[in-house]
Amino acid sequence: MKTLDTARLDGLVEELRQGERTWARLSLGDRLDLLAATSATLQEHAQEWVEIACGIKGLPTDSPLVGEEWISGPYAVLSSIGALSETLEALRAGRSPLDGFRLSAAPGDRAAVRVLPHGIFDRLLLNGFTAEVWSRPGVSAEHFADAAGLAQRDPAKTGGVGVVLGAGNIFSIAPLDTLYELFAGNRVVLLKLNPITDPLLPVFEKVFAPLIDLGLVRIVTGGADVGAAAVDHPGIGHVHITGSVKSHDAIVFGPGEDRRTVRLDKPITSELGGVSPTIVVPGRWSARDLAYQAEHVVTQKLHNNGYNCVASQVLVLSSCWEQKDAFLAALRKAYAAARKRTPYYPGSDTRCEAALAEHPDAERWEDRLLLDVPADGDAAFTEEYFGPVLAVTQLPGDPRQFLDRAVDFANEKLAGTLGANIVLHPRTKRRLGSSFTDAITRLRYGTIAINAWTGVGYLTARASWGAFPGHPLTDVQSGIGVVHNALLLDHVERTVVHGPFRPFPRSIATGQLAISPRPPWFVTNRTARVTGRRLAAFAGRPGWSKLPGIFASALRG
Template structure:
């Protein structure tokens, strides 16, 4: 079992990624904010009846209008998000806000539109998608790439959805579509408590409520996203007009009123485990007593995505100097993208103490970590997390004006804080285990499962020769990793950005032991009984990937990915990819690809 009791305590300083108090918090009877909220819920109840009368074709046309509206505000969206995170015009990392904002929303809309149109014509969204066996009596659906253009833009990257053991391919095809297979069955009004760190998350959660569950939605944005609200309102105007969505602002008291409102049928939160516990059980000592007595304060279903401590498992092999540099930048990206304020930021690097190249890799990692572009640690209370890391690990190496910590632990050092505290800030640790080959991989998987808090995302880096040598043993080890998203030679953020795979914790979280959450989102094919998603990328970028042709490994024509924090052209390429999703302009895409090769 993952260590989760510490998670509920130690994630306090995540900055309360969702600002919400418990349902028992008092409401001032004359506060006009609550009247606005009550009116919005009443309007959504009417909207839920309207939604249940729309045909699948009408829903598809509605989401086409949303897509056009998102495209119209994309530049303002990316610019406003960048400025809110202290990324001034011209900053090399502004591309993050194109990819994690409008791009993520546009590709998700495309995936949902494909599924809606298939269902409207009487077909399963999964029809035509290749499935095969995965270890442990599972099947997996190969859901990415689904179109030739995806294979071009993200050459060498693939995505699979693994279903729970015992689910057959026929059952998967027959159940794909979730709520859209029963479009007249209303799910009532759902509450989305939006994340504060990534601007696409609240919007994607709204889509999933509508499509997977037939729930109209009241979205309470995190205060960190207040500047985006006018943009959200324009982007989502086709959903707001007919009463399918309302957007409200406010702090914990507004959230508390919403979670306790009798008109809310379901709650979904992206945030911290402490916030989840306060919602479900109540705040402070009251909540602890309620938990002991098994008397939850929340009397309605809840789903959640709550982050965790993500491992980066480095499988030892014979790496070239270029491999060492590339994957050092890769790991630095996993920690430093969005200034570390990500629920699946890589936090614990697990390396072999017996790997002859261990020191060379760690030297390259320290160099890449220090050389990444400077930026603010902008998320509320992140400075407290950095101070906590400094206190726990006085030998940590600090750089970037003491805003980044690199912690290399000796064999006898206490790794508890590093492995059980989701720092949600630039703190990266290194833990060493003995062994090579399968022995090391199995030990690293067991360590991640047993020692690290959470079950959201895990990363594995392995060279093609070692991967071929391990054979079936590698896939068995992946099956043993108890994480909802697993990235092999890429980062789990790729799973987040890929709408035809799923996003969420490994199954098993409960209200009493929530781990990294309950349920999934994204899931463009609307698949049922999902266990996890696995994404795979090229170990080497182009042109060094050319050696993988005809041999074990992954060939790619993609050079350094634009999401790397060290990409010289990442901002231009990320913007270019987004603009291509908006207008399909092939000549302009060609210019973007030229920029990609200059990364």
């Protein structure tokens, strides 16, 4: 469907209104059955999904990079369905969804819930990775637990019809946003696909058939005019967008630069990306540490060719780090060696050319740019390049001084508050002690990853995903509200992820209790395609018999 006339839109909204009445009558048990049916249709059509995704992105079907499409596509949605199902099971049994989870105090009068690992399979498949969701200040652990479940605590009280304006970069975003609207907001959904993902319409219709058949979801395609018509329709009561600040502001204020008058007459939530930093705290690293963490930073930048809302854009180093030059040499080597990609996302070449025009001394490998920029100000700090462009800047100081300055720099200089990464040696972290915790607490980002990429937070179904709270419509930064959040937590502030500094087996040899090999989302992973497919199959139907194949593939990566 390339256009959507008024009569057709009116008809779809009326179908969804009828679907809302059906949704209100469905018990938690009925909703669990719908989730199970949707999981089954997704498992049936996952291969088709990935093949279409590869066609859109120009990926050879035998490339290890296909693993990105398995993991950030079917795996992410299947994991979310499984986690949502457990939340509904708890509510149906009269329990809090947080029963059995580790609740603790977090700094600054906050509560924290450990969402990763959850269960023995997490401990085996993601050994060494942890994630906590922190509440906003003043929220107790008891309140966190009592409020969990959001709208599913009263499923008969529905939230009307919402429109989801889907993203065009990571193909699980639109399905996950749709599920979140259904279960967190208790709304039925008109999903408008990004034109990049139009080829996925047939498979999305198959995947969501259990929800479509009951009138709970409708999917349309088209350009900005279709999205605008849906947003303006009087029968639509809520808007959610994943996209750019420019698109958000056009919806809220209308075309032009005037932000004084809000024209949108309904609530809007959003996830809008930004300029994500990777802060490398100085320490004494081995040559293999330097090489591995260089691959890690390159992954944070070049996963999906940099077309990620949390692609690292500014690498922050200490000018006093004795190994700075050695790390940059390893970074250049990994950057140059990464597999070539098709620049499929519209405007990529133009944005890269603009970055090159602003930085004529940039190092270049085909369309990949490495910029050396001053810390006192640069376009790379305020303009999201959304492509294979990485800026390197330096701040002075020993580990403690540097980290304090880097936190201030990220909070004050960089646009957006979606995700920030920190890399540091475990020995350095121990030496920093409570000052490291203070630094994490001061960072104003919705997801913070330590020795991990914030993309791990995206893939953790029970973690929250969204901007740091508090942005007004007139300065929305990385957005308003959260998604994913399969525990349906209220009063969320951020997710904090930790990962292992070294991969297995070197982690064990150097005294770290972590058995995770090079992660399958690394752009250097050689077996990511097979591992990703096996992980997706596991997420659909977890079982012990599937673990040996996953481990065997992962260890060869």
